Amino acid sequence: MPVRHEVLHCYGELASTMSLMAALARAREWERLAELEARCAALVDRLKAIGKVSLDPVQLEQVRSLIDCIHSDQEDVCDMVKPQLESLMVKMAQLQKRSELGKAYGTPY
Template sequence: MAVRSEIVHCYEQIATSISAMLALARAKEWGRLPELESRCAVVVERLKEIQPLASLEPAQRDMVLCLLERIRTEQAELSGLIKPQLDDLIRRMDSLNHQKNLGKAYGLAH
């Protein structure tokens, strides 16, 4: 029973972290996202270790399915908020790289 409740607890942790990440993304507080994403990754790794070892009771399975739906929905919104930021960052990096290459080509200090 301990492993079963740990599985539910892991999904609860992931759902809570994703919700927090979504709130941060909505507030454009990008700097705090990596820490929460790292926490999610640790919990996912733990799930990989314990999940194959246990089958959930029906009530626990229903709870996990509900949490998974919440995670999927919020993850989709989170991705939609993050993608434009990543695209902008890539554009800026390309521009800086282009300026650096021009500087090298024309012997300008950077």
């Protein structure tokens, strides 16, 4: 695959993966997000490895459009995941506190 087409392919795959992540986050289906995030990271690594490529004006516009979609979906995912992470942190802190109290005073069971 010529490098220019590979760049477009990678950005297209990145955009579709981020779109899927946003849809899964909206549906509160968190299980697949890590797998998809790893796929995004691999695509970004591939783009970095390809390096700077000169694109024709049409290809450049396609990439810009895809990047806009990627950023939008990424913001949506972050907005939906952040409260979940904060809730998880609170629950973990509560469990840690219970564990510390159990060690200090003994468990009631």
